[in-house]
Amino acid sequence: MTAATISPPRSPQVPRGQTVLGKLRRQPMTMAAVLFIAMLGLAALLAPVLSPYRPHDTDYFAILQTPSPAHLLGTDDLGRDILSRMLYATRASLLACLQAVGLAVFVGVIIGLLAGYFGGWIDRLLMIVIDSLLAIPGLLLALALVGALGPGLVNASFALSIIFVPVFARITRIQAAAVNQEPYMEASRSIGLTHRRSVLRHLLPNTAAPLIVQIFITLGVAIVAEGAMSYLGMSIQPPEASWGNMLQRSFSTINEAPWLIFIPGALMTLTVLAFQVIGDGLNRSFALDTRSET
């Protein structure tokens, strides 16, 4: 036996279940939420295929029907199939949220990275802008913007993204400023990297964890906010369906068909919940991940 056989080199692979994904897989609640969102996304994508009726088709002989084999979720006051409308509404609402959060992440992360990496007057200037945005109540600002730009899905998403920018800018900035103090950032300067490469290759990946968590939490907030805006008629315009305007419409017939209000309501609640649960689960996995490495 040689000395080498006494302590074999440790395998370079991280033990099973130690990665972030591995840890997520061991959280049943999070996995249920992921499954729910995946199904929702799939339903939205396949809405044209899945829906039994076209979403705008009215049938005046089947108004406010209770669920039946012909209309699985019943019909509304114009005789439109609720299931079909829900599928299209999911598509519209999710799209609006993704647009809003996507734009907010893009702008917020750039602002945050610049502020956190360069510091000094760049940081102060950017943070003054961000702080003044934060000073205005979010939904009020979004409504005012839509008021100025005119209602519609794109404008509503844009308005929402404006109110989400500060969250991402601040989270990125604080994290980037902390990571920027790490010796490997100084080391990257000492080997002569450009700012661009330092930021994109070293700073951004190491700030990503809390950002990813925040993206999911904000998606949940965006669902509610977008719902509120389309409830008020500021976002997607009828006859196009969205969760918010279906909710609004079902209010007018609450005496005749009380169940109608529960369908978009329940779906919104569940979606928000699912996003929050995923955010929490990710947060826990990232936290465990960093602890196991130190």
Place this chain on the structure above:
Amino acid sequence: MNTSPMPLLEISGLRISTRGASALHLVEDINLSVGRGETLGIVGESGSGKSISCQAALGILPSALEVTAGRVVFDDTELTHLDNRRLNHIRGRRIGVVFQNPLSSLNPALTVGHQIAEGLRVHKGLSRKRAWQRAVELLDVVRIPAPHLRVKNYPHEMSGGMAQRALIAMAIACEPDLLVADEPTTALDVTIQLQILDLLASLRDELGMALILVSHDLGVITRMCDRVAVMYAGQIVESGATNELFAQPAHPYTSALISSSAVNVAKGTSLTAIPGQVPRPRDFPTSACRFANRCAHAEPACVAEAPAWTPIREDRGTRCRRVAELELPGLREPDAASTAEPDLAAASSESVGDAALDVHQLVKHFAVRSSRGRRQVVHAVDDVNLSLRPGRILGLVGESGSGKSTVARLLLRLIDPSGGRVVVMGEDLARLKRNLLRKQRKHMQMVFQDPYGTLDPLMNVGQSIAEPMLVHFSMSAAKRRDRVFELLDRVGLDPSVADRRPAALSGGQRQRVAIARALALNPTLIVCDEAVSALDVSTRAQIINLIQGLKEREGIAFVFIAHDLATVHHVSDDIAVMYLGRVVEYGPADRVYLAPAHPYTRALLASVLRPGEHNEDSGHRAIGEIPSPIDPPSGCRFRTRCQFAVDICAAETPQPMPMPGGGWSACHLNTPSPEAAVILTAEGFS
């Protein structure tokens, strides 16, 4: 294995394991005892299990660990199965603890006085007022100046040394029978280390306490301890009386530890490094000697079965099966390293040639605001002149706060100087535009202190090493990959390391990776900022040998920054000693180390604790702590801590004075005037 009839604390057969199904045994078969008035040292590298053994004795193991075998008996009470309430009672009153990092061991939200008084009120039932008075007295006992003012300080208002004193005050507040000090001076400067060790020793004698001192530093252990236990990979491999154990080690590991220490080896020779590294608990061999794979004396029988504890005498034992046949080298004769008179004439020969680095009147001032918003200037670096030729190593020493790291960053222009020139390869860096500076960077590289932080945790080792080439050279991916393998080979790492993340590597391996990355661009100058300070003794020797080899084979110039004068002397050709932003002494390494001229250099040297030597006090001490670089003392900056300071020291800044043997020293007392020379020698330095 102890001399007193009735030990105060006796640990027998202790085993600590992780909780859960596949339990790992982190330490096994630990037998220790300590009596009143006695000091037991536990020495070992990180991961050897010395700290958790102490934690188990105190009942403060992390919740993921548990004691699975053995007993801890403190004054007739078995501690391992005691409930928390009674344990708390014993811990606060009869056992005190001092941890490594004083600032994180104190609660930042409460004043120091409050924290000391709290223990007194709980354990001794003192009134609020009486406890506060006692806290003031205790701060006086641990020799904190102006204790009645300091008692109202929050931890962040104290320096590290001061906070450690406060922590000691807290630990001895109830006059415990046993004090456990876990690396109490590792986070402190050498001059402060000496002060704290003296304090611990005198408290032990005054209060008649037993003291358990955990340290990785053989010098600290020698100075303080009557008996030592050497730990390796979760086992005690050797124990015995300190002097005997260091003079005639009975285990190859102890012997190797001693010979890998820089103070014990003649300059210019390479250090005896222990190959490899301490295994992790899951790799502990069960049926072999745990040290066998790194041992120079291992034979096949060593890996066939685990060696049993072999008592040599009543008080001494080892865990080596070859103890009877091996003749292991211990400490060399105390002055062997320095008996050879420094060849002063040869050392001072300064050949002319192109300097790799030329620093001229370098100045760095930082603007800060005080808590009241007043503008203040930090004099981090003032008027530093250095030069370095290719293939030489310049050592830069000083306490923390002396400006060493600022100089390192200025040398590479990671920060902009406030004045002066830094010339590398004929280019004054201070004047270069951003783009040209970036190009110039390939000539100068840096190896940082913290091997855990300098590599991007998300990149694998290969990517990290390849990155500088990606930026500076245009070469194909395949060629780059080949070069990464070549670089890994040059720093003594296996090519398979390229695919690993830094988290999977040990500290020493990471530091090798950092060096490989620095070498990637074929630099002419590498600045090592405390590059070995965070490493264990045995890995430290490996890295030092690597640096010396690179210097000799490839003619790279190094600036080697460290706070440890012995290590710097061993590595360097020339030494510059920094204090509070200025270089106070400069010269050939042997001259500075063996015939120091500046009182600060002498004080630093007196703080070097040599293993096996109960260092006699040379009378050279730095008094107190390094002052703030905001508003530094006028004239000679060291005068506030200098025992020889006279009037002129406050009035005039001393100028460099050439010294016999080469180099210079900036001290008024170094003038050739006869009476000044008398002052310095009369105090006992020879």
